[in-house]
Amino acid sequence: MDIKIVDVAAKAGVSPATVSRVLNNNSNVTANTKEKVMKVIEELGYQPNAAAKNLRSQRSMIIGVIVPEINNSYYAEIIKGIENKAYAQKYKVIICDTGNNKEKELDFISLLMNKTADSMILVTPLLSDEELCHIADMSYLIGVVGRHIDHHNIPCVYTDNVKFSKDVVSHLVQQGHRKIAFLSGYADAVDSYERLEGYLKALREHHIPFHPELIENGDFSEKGGYEAIKRLVEKQADFTAVYAANDEMALGVYKACAELDIRIPDQLAVVGVDNNRISRYIQPKLSTVSQPKIKMGRAIVEKLIEQLEHGEPSQERVLVLDSELMIRESSLAPVPGPSGSSPVTPGS
Amino acid sequence: MDIKIVDVAAKAGVSPATVSRVLNNNSNVTANTKEKVMKVIEELGYQPNAAAKNLRSQRSMIIGVIVPEINNSYYAEIIKGIENKAYAQKYKVIICDTGNNKEKELDFISLLMNKTADSMILVTPLLSDEELCHIADMSYLIGVVGRHIDHHNIPCVYTDNVKFSKDVVSHLVQQGHRKIAFLSGYADAVDSYERLEGYLKALREHHIPFHPELIENGDFSEKGGYEAIKRLVEKQADFTAVYAANDEMALGVYKACAELDIRIPDQLAVVGVDNNRISRYIQPKLSTVSQPKIKMGRAIVEKLIEQLEHGEPSQERVLVLDSELMIRESSLAPVPGPSGSSPVTPGS
């Protein structure tokens, strides 16, 4: 079978305790014995059994990460940031893909809380604030990315949805638009709510009346965006610009516009959020909001590990990172048509 | 502290062994006691300690996955397939991103072999066949995706590079092309080698002479493709079509063509491999080879778990999945110019 610590100890002529001390860089070992032990470890190719180590030390050096969709570039980038930082700190990362299923998310959480993972990162979880606080109250360490939670023991890293949404709408207004539609994500997602809030605040600041019929819900997917914009057009809503809650939905708008012969940005300006890689490659290039995804991943790991290893919450529990409005082609054009007419109605 | 199995046993008036039996669905328990125990488990919210369980049972229910780049849609999709299948079988997945660094890959392997993961999936590893066989010979179970390994105990799932490469070139030939360039990936990658092989075989079958100057190496990245095609153009190579070893490199070709005012597909036909999501969104839509990425992920997990749980290699150690040539716009056009002139030279 595998070689274990007693084997090393025997061959090196020391006790298992000493081998353990050498492995864990415990200072109370003579340079001499240390060298001796290291040599035997090398010779035998000894690798400490992780399961035994975990049981004894009560930690697994594993961080769990729960995301809605692994294969969505937004989450994939955050995961990359998390994984790279974790590796640098000698932690491993377990990935869980919920497929936007709340049951699965809860299942993953209980699956990892049993000492499988020392801590968990929830990326824009489907759970309510209360549910998240409840986990933290069981003195299990969790971190949240993409959302603010009001709990003294939950580190959060996110960008300011309200702020960048106002920036998006202000940009559109500066381009001359006043009839701006908003395509929301899941109705119950925090991001949807806050982006809508930013949209409304910007309208208000620019003294633009709010028209509820210019808001449609989607689900953050291309299909959702496609259907939402179609609904808008079908009910003959009057708008010259669209703020889509993310790039996926903006992609759906592109698709619908292609079918309906609506030209972007001449007849309709479009802005998304996330700066998905695709947004730079489609025609016209999509204006969007760039979030520091990798940095967000790194930051949350940093906070979590600090807390795991020093026992106390890191100085700044909450980190709000800047996002950047990337103005590209899809929102740069003279505002179409005279006020009152609806340039996006097909055939007009 | 956390509540443990003895606590449950005490409260239920049974022994720890019985609780364990109930938890592991061991049949030798009365329906009555089972119910009684379950109730207490429920009441106390008992969750078995994973570390202890792992140590005792010598398995962690964790599968390690090592990929070059998490945030590349090709790998992200494979990971999705792996994760979803693993979850369905009650396994968890640890993700390792090597960033195409062989040292890191080796480090991850030794990090996970210590009973941290019951098995590992290497997705197109940087290691040599010998190195992989060496791991398998230590009776540690590994699986490989995207590559064939000749070892009786290493399950492999991949698509036939040679076959689809021949299909790509044949398609180009059918479109009338005879001067076809090949942009390779890493010179030492198996995929590069095999795709080149398919390219050569197709040329031979169509009695097209092979011109070594039409081959350039890249590194599977957009930048690599960009630089490779630029080198081709600079040395005034004569070609009307390009087969790029993957979509990333094809994207680099698009970029270079935009700069050099070369129109795709009128002046240059382009085909890639991977069917990255972007390939459907760029203009013109990129012809490419679609690989069943999610299916590949599912398949390797299936084989691994079968072997883990039944001890013997699954019936079919090797699974070669079909890929599909997706003919889109980038390869559909009359062949440009008369034979002998080089239509891709800028300004010609």
Added chain:
DNA sequence: GTGAAAGCGCTAACAC
């Protein structure tokens, strides 16, 4: 500075 021994929480043989 080093060794002996206890025990992390669970499962599986072996009794009964």
Added chain:
DNA sequence: GTGTTAGCGCTTTCAC
């Protein structure tokens, strides 16, 4: 069908 008990392989007091 259920209980008793002996470890899984490591770390960490506590002696010396």
